[in-house]
Amino acid sequence: DACVICHRHYRSRPTHGIGKFKYLLPKEAPKKRKDRVRMKAVNVGTEHEYGDINIQMTSYDMCLVEHFAKHVHRLCNRLSIRVNESYAMPTKTNEVLFLEERGSKMQLDAVLTTHQRVVQICGLSSTFAPILLEIIQSNQPEGVHLLVKEHTEADFKIRLKTRPELEELLAQMS
Amino acid sequence: ARAQPKKKKKVDIKREQAQKERMKKKIRKLEKAAQEMIPIEDFVTPPKYLESNRVRSLPPLSSEETERRVLLMKKWSLYKQKQDEAEKKAIQTLVASQQAALKELRLESEELYQAAIKRDEGLFPFERDGPNYTPPLPDYDPPEGKCIDITKVYTQ
Numbered sequence: 662d663a664c665v666i667c668h669r670h671y672r673s674r675p676t677h678g679i680g681k682f683k684y685l686l687p688k689e690a691p692k693k694r695k696d697r698v699r700m701k702a703v704n705v706g707t708e709h710e711y712g713d714i715n716i717q718m719t720s721y722d723m724c725l726v727e728h729f730a731k732h733v734h735r736l737c738n739r740l741s742i743r744v745n746e747s748y749a750m751p752t753k754t755n756e757v758l759f760l761e762e763r764g765s766k767m768q769l770d771a772v773l774t775t776h777q778r779v780v781q782i783c784g785l786s787s788t789f790a791p792i793l794l795e796i797i798q799s800n801q802p803e804g805v806h807l808l809v810k811e812h813t814e815a816d817f818k819i820r821l822k823t824r825p826e827l828e829e830l831l832a833q834m835s
Numbered sequence: 836a837r838a839q840p841k842k843k844k845k846v847d848i849k850r851e852q853a854q855k856e857r858m859k860k861k862i863r864k865l866e867k868a869a870q871e872m873i874p875i876e877d878f879v880t881p882p883k884y885l886e887s888n889r890v891r892s893l894p895p896l897s898s899e900e901t902e903r904r905v906l907l908m909k910k911w912s913l914y915k916q917k918q919d920e921a922e923k924k925a926i927q928t929l930v931a932s933q934q935a936a937l938k939e940l941r942l943e944s945e946e947l948y949q950a951a952i953k954r955d956e957g958l959f960p961f962e963r964d965g966p967n968y969t970p971p972l973p974d975y976d977p978p979e980g981k982c983i984d985i986t987k988v989y990t991q
Contacts, residue, residue, distance in 0.1 A: 720965075749878070752877055754987075755985065759980030787955065788952070794961060807962070809960065810961070820873060821873065822991040830865070
């Protein structure tokens with residue numbers, strides 16, 4: 662009875678290592694650092710391809726901007742433009758105050774939230790870029806502000822949390 | 836009077852060095868921790884919408900109404916399909932005419948063709964406001980006011 666229960670495989674036995682399969686799987690790179698800014702594609706004119714481009718859509722209306730971002734993403738998929746990422750920037754909240762007609766007191770009018778979605782594409786050819794811009798513009802809804810620019814490290818850093826303690830210590834050091 | 840300056844030199848330097856080491860260690864520890872992204876408030880549902888007693892009760896629809904809606908949906912989807920196809924066709928004609936023009940240009944002069952192929956540096960950044968429902972009123976005098984940014988600042 663006891664022999665049947667015992668399932669250990671000894672190193673000398675031929676059954677040693679039976680059941681192992683992880684060595685067959687492809688090795689995963691350790692995905693530690695989030696600060697991996699993608700290497701830019703060839704930016705020189707002779708290669709006629711743009712690097713990472715950010716299509717930023719901003720609006721006060723969240724559903725509208727999300728639908729538009731979804732539309733742009735699907736458009737890029739359909740036109741076989743490589744989409745690196747499609748993410749949301751942190752929401753900004755603004756309090757709008759206005760001065761009353763008779764009086765010096767500022768009155769609260771509304772609290773507006775500004776939403777921004779970004780679709781990052783790569784490998785856009787110089788001949789196709791104006792056509793893509795034309796299509797996106799023709800589908801742009803009301804109230805959505807469009808901004809197309811090249812991706813920089815600063816754009817990435819804005820999404821990260823500030824670290825005041827670290828900055829304080831660094832300031833003290835130098 | 837003589838012994839004290841000696842103490843100041845050695846002990847202080849050591850203390851300062853120890854302090855610097857401690858600060859460097861702290862900095863290294865903080866830098867090792869991965870940077871976190873700011874959480875996006877849009878994707879967090881406010882708790883008041885998670886209550887289970889929020890149920891919408893709709894009145895039952897008559898068969899004519901459902902039929903009307905189904906037919907309307909069919910017409911709308913057909914209209915949108917035609918619109919989408921027209922857009923796709925427009926893109927294709929744009930690309931085709933562009934290619935034809937470039938081909939002709941190449942036959943004309945190789946230099947101009949190479950210059951046309953190059954990427955436009957002035958294209959980005961490109962900014963455009965969305966269209967408006969109505970044009971702006973000519974004699975509108977907006978009230979004075981200001982905007983205060985009350986976005987929550989997240990720190991690590």
